[in-house]
Each structure stands twice: as C-alpha cells, then as structure tokens.
Amino acid sequence: MTYTILEREELAPEIYLLKLHAPEVASKSKPGQFIIIRIDENGERIPLTIADYNRDAGIITVVFMEIGKTTKQLAVLKSGDSLSDLVGPLGNPAHVPKNSVVVFVGGGVGITTVFPEAREFKKAGNTIISIIGARSENLLIWEDLVHSVSDKLYITTDDGTKGHHGFVTDVLTNILKEQGVDLVVAIGPVVMMRAVADVTKPFGVKTIVSLNPVMVDGTGMCGSCRVVVGGETRFTCVDGPEFDAHQVDFTLLMKRLTTYRDEEAVSLGKFMHEQDCDEKC
Amino acid sequence: MLVKRPEMPEQDPEKRIHNFDEVALGYTEEQATIEANRCLQCKKPQCIKGCPVEIEIPAFIKNIAERNFEASASELKRANTLPAICGRVCPQETQCEIECTLGKKGEPIAIGRLERFAADYELEKGVQIPEIPESTVYRVAVVGSGPASLTVAADLARIGHSVTILEALHEAGGVLIYGIPEFRLPKEIVRAEVDFIKKLGVEIKLNFVVGKLRSVDELLTEYDAVFLGSGAGLPSFLGIEGENLNGVYSANEFLTRVNLMKAYQFPDYDTPIKKGKHVVVVGAGNVAMDAARCALRLGAENVTIVYRRGEEEMTARIEEIQHAKDEGVHFKLLTNPTIIHGDENNWVKTVKCIKMRLGEPDESGRARPEPIPGTEHEIPADVAVIAIGTTPNPLIPSTTSDLQTIKRNIIPTDAECRTSKKGVFAGGDVVTGSATVISAMGAGKIAARAIDQYLQSLRFAETTSTLDC
Ligand SMILES: Cc1cc2nc3c(=O)[nH]c(=O)nc-3n(C[C@H](O)[C@H](O)[C@H](O)COP(=O)(O)OP(=O)(O)OC[C@H]3O[C@@H](n4cnc5c(N)ncnc54)[C@H](O)[C@@H]3O)c2cc1C
Ligand code: SF4
Ligand code: FES
Numbered sequence: 122m123t124y125t126i127l128e129r130e131e132l133a134p135e136i137y138l139l140k141l142h143a144p145e146v147a148s149k150s151k152p153g154q155f156i157i158i159r160i161d162e163n164g165e166r167i168p169l170t171i172a173d174y175n176r177d178a179g180i181i182t183v184v185f186m187e188i189g190k191t192t193k194q195l196a197v198l199k200s201g202d203s204l205s206d207l208v209g210p211l212g213n214p215a216h217v218p219k220n221s222v223v224v225f226v227g228g229g230v231g232i233t234t235v236f237p238e239a240r241e242f243k244k245a246g247n248t249i250i251s252i253i254g255a256r257s258e259n260l261l262i263w264e265d266l267v268h269s270v271s272d273k274l275y276i277t278t279d280d281g282t283k284g285h286h287g288f289v290t291d292v293l294t295n296i297l298k299e300q301g302v303d304l305v306v307a308i309g310p311v312v313m314m315r316a317v318a319d320v321t322k323p324f325g326v327k328t329i330v331s332l333n334p335v336m337v338d339g340t341g342m343c344g345s346c347r348v349v350v351g352g353e354t355r356f357t358c359v360d361g362p363e364f365d366a367h368q369v370d371f372t373l374l375m376k377r378l379t380t381y382r383d384e385e386a387v388s389l390g391k392f393m394h395e396q397d398c399d400e401k402c
Numbered sequence: 403m404l405v406k407r408p409e410m411p412e413q414d415p416e417k418r419i420h421n422f423d424e425v426a427l428g429y430t431e432e433q434a435t436i437e438a439n440r441c442l443q444c445k446k447p448q449c450i451k452g453c454p455v456e457i458e459i460p461a462f463i464k465n466i467a468e469r470n471f472e473a474s475a476s477e478l479k480r481a482n483t484l485p486a487i488c489g490r491v492c493p494q495e496t497q498c499e500i501e502c503t504l505g506k507k508g509e510p511i512a513i514g515r516l517e518r519f520a521a522d523y524e525l526e527k528g529v530q531i532p533e534i535p536e537s538t539v540y541r542v543a544v545v546g547s548g549p550a551s552l553t554v555a556a557d558l559a560r561i562g563h564s565v566t567i568l569e570a571l572h573e574a575g576g577v578l579i580y581g582i583p584e585f586r587l588p589k590e591i592v593r594a595e596v597d598f599i600k601k602l603g604v605e606i607k608l609n610f611v612v613g614k615l616r617s618v619d620e621l622l623t624e625y626d627a628v629f630l631g632s633g634a635g636l637p638s639f640l641g642i643e644g645e646n647l648n649g650v651y652s653a654n655e656f657l658t659r660v661n662l663m664k665a666y667q668f669p670d671y672d673t674p675i676k677k678g679k680h681v682v683v684v685g686a687g688n689v690a691m692d693a694a695r696c697a698l699r700l701g702a703e704n705v706t707i708v709y710r711r712g713e714e715e716m717t718a719r720i721e722e723i724q725h726a727k728d729e730g731v732h733f734k735l736l737t738n739p740t741i742i743h744g745d746e747n748n749w750v751k752t753v754k755c756i757k758m759r760l761g762e763p764d765e766s767g768r769a770r771p772e773p774i775p776g777t778e779h780e781i782p783a784d785v786a787v788i789a790i791g792t793t794p795n796p797l798i799p800s801t802t803s804d805l806q807t808i809k810r811n812i813i814p815t816d817a818e819c820r821t822s823k824k825g826v827f828a829g830g831d832v833v834t835g836s837a838t839v840i841s842a843m844g845a846g847k848i849a850a851r852a853i854d855q856y857l858q859s860l861r862f863a864e865t866t867s868t869l870d871c
Contacts, residue, residue, distance in 0.1 A: 149615055159572060165663065165672035166572075191672060206572040208609035337663070337673075340570050340611055341795050342635040343655035347646055354639065354646060359797065373646060376748035380648045384674030391669050 144179025153215030172233035221303035228309025258282035318366035328366035405508030438466035475524035489518025548576020550830025551631030553846025634831035644742030653789035678785025685789035819849035
C-alpha cells in the first residue's frame with residue numbers, strides 16, 4: 122500500500138498543503154480527527170490534522186508548516202511522490218453542538234483545522250463566528266474557505282497588515298462583551314490556545330482546544346502524548362485531541378513539547394546539510 | 403553421561419553493551435548434537451507436559467541427535483509456527499525444561515536452545531512452504547499481528563481459509579517487533595517468520611486500526627469470522643507525582659522508539675530518544691530487563707532496576723536477569739518509587755524511593771510488600787522508565803456491540819476462544835492480560851480450530867437452508 126501525493130500547494134511561505142490518496146481513511150474521516158504519517162523507512166511518525174476530506178475522490182487534505190526535519194522533508198516532496206505509511210483517522214471527532222452560537226478561533230496552520238469543523242457545525246444549524254489570525258497578511262491562509270462557512274469572520278494580524286492590528290484574543294474579548302456565546306473552539310499554537318482559555322474563563326464560556334503533543338503510535342499504546350486535564354493524566358491520541366480548555370495544564374504541555382529540542386536541532390542540521398550537498402554536489 | 407549442557411556462546415558483556423547485535427549466538431552443529439544426545443528419549447516424556455503447544459520434544463531432539471536438522475525443524479513446525487522466535491524468548495526454565503527428567507540429577511536438556519538451533523538451521527537453508535489445500539469460500543479477519551494472530555492466521559491459511567491480518571502499526575509482529583529488542587530477538591527473524599505466513603497466502607494490511615477504520619461489527623459484514631489478537635498494549639503508570647516530567651517514559655514508548663522506530667540509530671533514523679546518563683527502570687519483568695539493557699546500549703553510565711518485591715518474585719526469564727546483571731545493571735529490590743522530582747525545566751532529576759519488606763501474602767498469593775518508614779532515599783536519574791505492566795486497549799471493546807469485557811478491558815472467552823459475540827474469537831494478551839509469546843500462540847492454535855469448526859457449522863447451516871427451499 123502506498124499513499125500518493127496527488128497535489129501539493131504552497132499556501133504561504135513555509136506553509137504547504139498536500140492532497141493524499143487514502144480512500145479508506147477518507148471514507149471514515151470526521152472533523153477534528155488526525156492521521157499519522159511516516160515518509161519513508163527511516164522516517165518518524167508525525168501526526169497531522171485532517172484539514173479536509175473528499176470521500177468520493179478518496180482524498181484527504183493536510184496542511185503543515187515547515188518546522189523540523191520531517192516537515193521540511195515533507196515540504197520538498199512533489200505530487201506523484203508517495204508516503205510509506207499513513208494511518209487514520211485517529212482521535213475523536215469534534216462534538217457537534219446544536220442551536221449554538223460558536224466562536225472559532227484559528228491561529229496559523231490551526232486555521233485549516235477550524236475550517237472542516239466550522240463547516241460541520243454550520244451544517245448542523247449553529248451560528249458561526251470565526252476569528253483567524255496570523256503574524257502577517259502573507260501568512261494568513263484559507264480566509265475564503267473559513268469565510269464561506271462563517272456567519273461572520275474577523276481577521277487579525279500581529280503586525281497590522283490585515284484586519285485588526287493585534288491578537289485574536291482582542292477580538293474575542295470584544296465579542297464576548299457584546300453578545301452571548303455558547304461555545305468557543307480555539308485551534309492554533311499552544312500560547313494562543315492558552316490565551317483564549319484565559320480570556321473565556323471569566324465569561325464562563327465553555328471552551329474547547331485541540332492539543333498537539335508529541336506522538337508515536339497514535340493508538341494509546343505509548344503514552345508519549347499524555348497531557349493533564351482536570352488534574353488527570355489523559356492520552357491525547359485516544360482521549361482527545363479536543364479537551365476542555367479550562368481544565369488543560371498548558372504549562373506542562375509546553376514543557377513536554379520541548380523534550381526533543383536538542384535532538385530536533387541535530388536532525389534538522391543533518392537534513393539541511395544533506396540538502397545543501399544534493400544541490401551543490 | 404554428561405550432566406551439564408554446553409555453554410551458550412554469547413557476545414562478551416563488555417562489548418555487547420555498545421551494540422544492539424544479538425547477545426546469545428546460538429549453538430553450533432557440534433554443540434547441538436552433543437546436547438541432543440544427552441536426551442534420554444523418555445518413554446513417558448515429562449517435558450511435553452510443560453509445553454503450551456505440545457511440541458513432540460523428544461522427536462525433534464532425536465532428529466538433531468541424528469543430524470537430521472531439517473527434519474527436526476519440520477517436526478517443530480508441526481506444533482509451533484514460530485520456533486525461531488520461541489527458541490529465543492520462551493521461559494523454558496519454567497515450562498518444558500523444569501519438567502525434564504534429567505533436571506533431577508543435573509541440568510535439564512537445553513530444549514529452548516535446541517529449538518532455536520533447528521529453526522535457525524531451516525531459516526538459513528530456506529524454508530519449505532507446505533502445500534495448501536484448495537481454498538474454501540470463507541474469509542477471516544485477524545486483528546493485530548502478534549504471536550496469537552500470526553498463529554491463528556497460519557493455521558487457518560493451511561486449512562485453505564482466506565485470512566486477512568489487520569495491524570495498526572506500520573510493521574507486523576506485535577510485541578515481537580515493537581517491544582522485544584534486536585539484541586534478544588533480531589527483527590530479521592521476525593520478518594522471516596512473518597514472510598512465511600504471507601507465503602501461506604495470508605494477506606497483511608498494515609496501518610489499519612480496527613475501531614477507527616472499521617469496527618468489528620463492520621468487519622463481520624465483510625468476513626465470516628473475526629479473531630481479536632490485539633494484545634495488552636495500554637501502559638500502566640504508577641500514579642505518583644512527577645510521572646509527566648520530561649524524560650519519564652512508559653516502557654512501551656521507550657521500547658517502541660528504540661525497536662520499532664530504531665531510535666538507537668538516530669539521526670540516521672529520524673525518531674529521537676533521550677539518551678539518559680542515569681536511568682531508573684521501575685519493574686522486574688522481561689519488559690523492564692529489555693528497557694534497562696536498551697538504556698545501557700544507548701550509552702547510560704548507570705542503569706538501576708527498582709522493584710518493590712524481592713529476587714524470587716522477579717518475573718523476567720532467568721536468562722534475561724542474568725544477562726542484565728552481567729551487563730552491569732544495578733538491582734535495587736524491595737524498593738518502591740514514591741515521587742519523581744524534576745528540575746526547573748521539567749526534566750527528571752531524581753526518583754525518590756522507599757525501602758520495602760515482604761509482609762503477609764496478598765490475593766495473588768505473593769507476599770505483600772510494605773514500606774519501611776524512615777527509609778526514603780533519592781536515586782539520581784535523567785531518564786525514568788515505568789515498566790509495571792500493560793492492559794488491553796479500550797478501543798475495540800468501546801466500538802463493538804455486544805462484546806463482553808471484564809476488568810481493565812480484558813475480553814473473556816470460553817475454553818475455545820469464543821467471545822460473547824457470535825463469530826468473534828479472541829486470544830493472547832487481550833484475554834489473559836500480559837503473558838507470554840507461547841501462551842498467545844497456544845491460544846492462537848485453539849482459536850484456529852474453533853474458528854474452523856464455526857465456519858464448517860456455517861457451511862452446514864447453508865446447506866440445510868438450501869435443502870429447505
Ligand atoms: C518488552 C517485552 C518483552 C517481552 N518478553 C517476552 C519474553 O521474553 N518471552 C515471552 O514469552 N513473552 C515476552 N513478552 C510478552 C509477549 O510478548 C506477549 O505476551 C505476546 O506478544 C502477546 O501476544 P499477542 O498476540 O496477544 O499480542 P501482541 O504481541 O501484543 O500484538 C498485538 C498487536 O495488535 C495490534 N493492535 C492492537 N489494537 C489494534 C487495533 N485496534 N487494530 C489493529 N491492530 C491492533 C498491536 O499494534 C499489536 O501489533 C514480552 C513483552 C514485552 C512488551
Ligand atoms: S524429559 Fe528431558 S530427557 Fe526426557 S525426553 Fe524430554 S527433554 Fe529428553
Ligand atoms: S501517541 Fe502513543 S499513546 Fe498517544
């Protein structure tokens with residue numbers, strides 16, 4: 122079994138989209154779930170959120186940012202190339218509310234996870250307000266798609282190149298002050314999710330976040346993905362990835378995410394060196 | 403009459419702690435023949451009683467004694483599909499060898515070593531694929547690819563049923579591939595055994611998580627029967643403070659990174675692992691020994707096994723405990739961790755422990771360890787591995803209708819491996835909790851027979867229903 126890359130697109134600097142041929146996985150995917158891929162025999166297993174799926178065409182879409190060795194290697198693959206392994210759908214699908222006003226907050230690549238969820242929530246008859254943010258306008262992705270499934274869309278950039286000059290939490294605070302909100306779903310960098318949790322807590326609005334710890338198997342077998350929620354240890358891959366933001370120990374999550382910082386640097390250094398060599402030699 | 407078995411040639415401990423190559427090198431033809439000739443060929447062989455899959459032990463040994471090595475391997479394979487694996491990892495000292503008549507006066511026959519010898523001989527010479535009868539119309543889905551599943555699959559394929567193995571990971575073999583390290587069970591051997599099963603016509607679908615991609619109920623619409631050999635893969639933690647510090651691993655994570663993902667070859671392989679200088683491993687089963695010995699090979703200066711009971715109660719194979727000792731693993735027995743302390747960056751710094759003494763027997767009949775007040779002490783550590791056991795994963799029970807489970811997601815079966823759900827059979831660690839390779843295989847054999855009978859009953863039902871019309 123191989124998993125072919127059908128399409129590759131650079132959405133923004135260092136942010137890529139891949140459409141992958143995985144009919145069985147596509148047939149079962151639901152918003153909020155993820156896959157784990159391994160590029161080749163020597164590769165590591167990394168989780169990627171399912172940003173979209175097309176059951177008829179047997180395609181799943183993932184979006185990722187170049188950060189470490191594996192994502193950089195993934196970024197240089199072309200359509201027609203294939204991945205040696207792809208497993209999913211993993212994790213629990215997002216719980217879809219009814220008759221609710223839902224604010225989605227998406228940061229960076231997290232915006233692409235917001236999209237299928239917002240679409241599903243909208244289909245179920247909820248009112249969708251979306252806030253999407255990036256460092257700068259050129260890093261803002263999927264604005265149109267998110268717009269198409271939102272009743273209202275707000276944009277923020279850290280540098281003010283588009284929309285509100287500032288953070289997603291500024292806009293969120295205003296919304297919470299002005300109107301009733303039943304649920305907030307925040308997906309993006311851990312600092313953003315934590316900031317959102319801090320903002321919504323005093324308003325007493327239920328808030329869901331999607332966590333992204335280090336994973337290996339994705340089936341509950343290793344415990345690498347453990348997080349603390351409400352004082353209890355949970356495995357993100359099987360108990361999550363979505364949890365009640367007000368219960369999540371974000372500090373622990375951030376610290377655990379640094380576990381392999383040194384090793385990641387070594388791996389990346391080696392890869393960049395080899396890439397250089399490939400070009401020059 | 404010789405009272406002692408030939409020594410097993412082994413890699414020197416000094417050398418082997420720097421590599422992941424196999425430790426026990428295997429008998430030579432000479433050694434194997436000498437040892438096989440020690441066998442009394444008892445009229446009423448006691449050894450067979452100790453073997454969970456009832457290998458005709460004297461018969462395969464006789465073949466070795468007569469230098470009919472290939473015939474010996476065939477004899478083994480009649481009862482045991484995976485002899486090269488069992489010869490390496492079975493606890494023979496508590497199964498067949500403990501029963502051996504020779505053990506009363508001297509050393510029992512080295513049945514495990516001889517099993518390994520014959521199986522390796524065959525692997526080297528090239529394995530004969532038995533003839534497979536014409537295929538039946540029945541399809542069986544086998545969940546997982548550990549020893550229980552491989553056995554069921556092979557036995558059913560040999561009868562002509564079409565078998566598909568569905569495995570969650572990217573490589574087949576279960577614990578044999580992700581848990582047990584290379585230096586004890588070379589992956590090449592596991593791959594060869596898996597290849598043999600493929601050659602019997604078994605299809606293996608990897609990256610297939612049952613309960614996610616398909617539920618058991620869905621499988622029953624595509625297949626005539628389902629076997630659950632999903633093992634006991636969910637790691638237990640101690641539930642003490644500090645267990646989520648960076649550098650604290652479940653044994654499953656530690657071993658999966660090392661074995662399945664080849665983190666010992668990082669950065670040539672991408673998966674990293676923290677190479678601790680001072681490693682504490684909690685537990686004293688095979689899993690704990692494997693983790694400790696991997697840590698040494700990753701370059702640790704100190705590796706300490708911490709175990710709350712005593713020497714007698716350690717559950718690992720004797721040979722592995724000996725290997726660990728020879729390699730310099732420290733054993734702190736009757737010692738229990740109470741807190742794991744971390745530094746300002748959330749990294750493990752010390753494991754605080756308390757000394758224990760054995761008190762009255764508990765429900766399991768084993769002496770209950772009790773803490774001795776005032777004996778707290780700290781063991782420095784930058785990596786800690788928790789190897790205190792595993793339980794079955796809840797994924798399958800939680801996504802299957804009418805499947806009975808008992809405590810901790812154990813799936814109970816009758817003596818024929820039948821679960822509470824029609825057409826669904828189970829065996830191995832998912833039924834027994836963590837046990838052994840050979841007991842999983844034993845269950846696989848029984849299940850294959852029961853599944854075949856069940857399929858025949860389907861045929862009977864079909865013929866009678868056509869007669870009705
Ligand atoms: C480190 C270690 C060392 C050991 N050493 C020894 C030893 O020396 N001697 C000995 O006799 N025993 C040993 N054991 C125990 C022995 O390995 C197990 O008892 C045996 O492997 C159990 O076999 P099994 O077939 O039941 O399941 P497993 O070998 O556990 O295989 C189960 C398989 O099912 C897959 N699976 C699980 N859920 C799903 C799902 N939902 N969908 C698809 N696939 C799924 C898993 O990925 C796994 O591959 C050891 C165990 C460990 C962990
Ligand atoms: S009991 Fe020992 S001596 Fe007797 S047949 Fe078995 S292995 Fe040989
Ligand atoms: S990634 Fe291994 S248990 Fe979650």
